[in-house]
Amino acid sequence: MSGTFEESLQKLKQLFPDAKEQSLIVALKLSNVQIEKASNIYLEQKEGRINKNKSFLHLKQPKLDSFIKKKQAENENSEKIDSGSSKKRKFDELNEAAVNKQNNSSNKKLLNLQEVLKWPLKSLTVKKRTQTQTLYLYRQEDISARTPCMLIHNVLPKELANSLLRIMLKESETFTRNQGFLFGNLVTSPHTSQYYVSNEMKTRSSNNARYFPPEMEQAKTIIMNIVNEQRKERKIYEYEVQGDWSPNIAAVNCYANSKEAVNWHSDRLTHLGPLPIIGSLSLGVTRQFRLRRFGNGESNSTNATQKTSPSTIYSIPLEHNSLIIMWPPCQELWKHEVCPQNSIDKHPIAGFKRINITFRQFRDEYGSEMTPICHHGELCMLKPVFNGRNVGRYFYSCNSGGPEGKCDFFEWLNIDKRKEEFEKLRMLETKDK
Ligand SMILES: [Zn+2]
Incomplete structure (x- = not known):
């Protein structure tokens, strides 16, 4: 009798407690959720009995039309705003390729679920800033x-905000820097973070997760109610969460001083699905949250997004106990950052630290079970098309570029089909029991 994907994954974790979670997920998917077969696949890979690159290419041979589509998406998705620095970028790519050749690929670790849930690795590399005006x-x-965001001051009762801040300051002592390989180079985030899951997710969380402390659960409920109240007045997109928004995971970031930061990025959609809502609570020191529009959004623009030009950066100071809600399509058409600052005002409890709790809703139909595996055996990343006639569509591609940057996996997301497939799978799983 076979169990659900989650149950099988838990069993595999018990069999291989030291294994990287992502390696087990990949093995389980390749085995068609059969534990014995998955164990063998995992062991074969671990012991290097099969050449990883060759075996995955064999298992998932790309179709010709997917290459053509990838090329189209690449052309349309290229950020025109950076065209001035294309020569520099070309050089960087050549440089990276040269470095890659010297790297021993067996040292490259697979990314775990915690990292998959956070920022695209590209946001960790420092880019040259282009000239823009700041408002x-x-x-x-x-x-x-002017932006797809909403700011609410003093969102939590004062005592709750202060005690949650104290708890998270203590917790942040053991946060880690987000790290991963991008085209063969190790990149590290300029701040620390940790992934948390709410109590209702306890049975199915990853090895790295921590659970919401009671104060975070309280904050979640308050923020959830505000968001759902606001949504009654808002346009709900066809493919965003229907019914109530119900956050069940949180990425918590700690910026230890004025120089800790996060570069331009949009948040990962891989396990959130299209058009996510992100409720971002700020505690401690006030930092500037900067927003900039990247996509052209011709097929799903709103009044708020039409008034902006790509060269304007909007800077919003996020004070202690303030909530910024990033409404859809913020992750599809905009990027955000927290930039290093020369001076910041000391906070009475946090000193120079800022704690940022970002509440998100993990959607089951976008779980690891439903996420494709790329040619070199990593869970793919789900990305929106930023520009051109395919705006509004999403595709899966390689998370890291793979060894020597050669992983060119590409697959469109079919949102309607995904819902059907997921429901079918759930029905099959309940029949199994
Ligand atoms: Zn890959």
Whole structure:
């Protein structure tokens, strides 16, 4: 009798407690969720009995039309705003390729679920800043008019905000830097973070997860109610979460001083699915949250996004106990960053630290079980198309570029089909029992 994907994964974890979670997920998927077969695949890979690159190419031979589509998406998805630095980028790519050749690929670790849930690795590399104008926004009316965000001050009762801050300051002592290989180079985030899951997710969480402390559960409920109240007045997109928004995971970031930061990125969609809502709570020191529009969004623009030009950066100071809600399509058409600052005002409890709790809803139909594996055996990353006629579509591609940057996996996401497939799978799993 076979169990669900999650149950099988838990069993595999018991068999191989030291294994990287992602390696077990990949083995389980390749085995068609058969534990014995998955164990063998995992052991074969671990012991190097099969050449990883060759075996995955054999298992998942790409179709010709997928290459053509990938090329189209690449062309349309290229960020035109950076075209001035294309020569520099070309050099960087050549340089990376040269470094890659010297790297021993067996040292390259697979990324775990915690890392998959956070930022695209590309946001960890430092890029040259292009010339832009910065507009500082303080009032809610201005923020709503010009960005897909909403700012709410003093969102939690004062005592709750302060005690949650104290708890997270203590927790942040053991946060780690997000790290991974991008085209063969090790990149490290300029701040620390940790992934948390709410209590209702306890049975199915990853090895690296921590659970929401009671104060975080309280904060979650307050923020969830605010978001759901606001949604009654908002346009709900066809492919965003229907019914109530129900956050069940949180990425928590700690910026230890004015120089700790995160570069331009949009948040990972891989396990959130299209058009996510992200509720971002700030505690401690005030930092500038910067937003910039990247996509053209011709097929799903809103009034708020039409008033902006790509060269404007909107900077919003996020004070202690403030909530910024990133509404859809913020992750599809915009990027955000927390930049290093020259000076910041000391906070009475946190000193120079900022804690940022970002509440998100993990959607089952976008779990690891449903996520494709790339040619070199990593779980893929789900990305939106930023520009061109395919705006509004999403595709899966390699998370890291693979050894020597040669992994060119590409697959469109078919959202309607995904729902069907997921429901079918759930039905089969309940029949099994
Ligand atoms: Zn790959």
